[in-house]
Amino acid sequence: MLQNQGIQTKLDLEREENIPELFLNKDGVTDALLNLIQNAAESFSAKQREKLITIRTRRNHHAIELWVIDNGRGIEPERWGSIFDPGHTTKGSDGLGLALVREAVFKSGGNICIEDSQVGRGTSFKITFEV
Numbered sequence: 001m002l003q004n005q006g007i008q009t010k011l012d013l014e015r016e017e018n019i020p021e022l023f024l025n026k027d028g029v030t031d032a033l034l035n036l037i038q039n040a041a042e043s044f045s046a047k048q049r050e051k052l053i054t055i056r057t058r059r060n061h062h063a064i065e066l067w068v069i070d071n072g073r074g075i076e077p078e079r080w081g082s083i084f085d086p087g088h089t090t091k092g093s094d095g096l097g098l099a100l101v102r103e104a105v106f107k108s109g110g111n112i113c114i115e116d117s118q119v120g121r122g123t124s125f126k127i128t129f130e131v
């Protein structure tokens with residue numbers, strides 16, 4: 001589906017043996033990741049040539065870290081504080097996606113933040129689960 005839109009995807013995953021068993025709501029976290037990927041896919045302008053979404057996982061000491069990274073339109077710094085609020089949208093959509101993402105991540109004991117975003121260059125969302 002992403003390929004049809006000219007979007008390249010890259011998986012950069014931690015070695016499986018480095019990932020301990022995580023006790024989380026699998027459906028909730030899967031939905032959250034899909035929601036982030038959907039937003040990433042919507043962040044590209046039609047005329048943009050190189051559209052790339054990267055999914056990355058790493059073990060970092062006592063945490064499992066996941067990133068969804070795009071090279072899309074980016075988020076203005078003044079909006080970083082409100083994008084997780086229900087109803088916040090720049091697409092005339094429901095603006096519920098990130099509110100649900102955050103709720104699902106919290107329910108599984110994780111945390112989510114914008115790690116970095118630069119207008120015209122892209123955005124990286126980071127989810128952390130302590131283990």
Ligand SMILES: Nc1ncnc2c1ncn2[C@@H]1O[C@H](COP(=O)(O)OP(=O)(O)OP(=O)(O)O)[C@@H](O)[C@H]1O
Pocket residue numbers: 039040043070072073074075083084088089090091092093094095096097098099123
């Ligand atoms: N990867 C991203 N790149 C650029 N902007 C983003 C990205 N993810 C979220 N945003 C911004 O945050 C806003 C809120 O995202 P959210 O997913 O909550 O709502 P939405 O995508 O507008 O609507 P919905 O998900 O309900 O269809 C978006 O409208 C957009 O402005």
Ligand SMILES: [Mg+2]
Pocket residue numbers: 035038039096097098
């Ligand atoms: Mg959305």
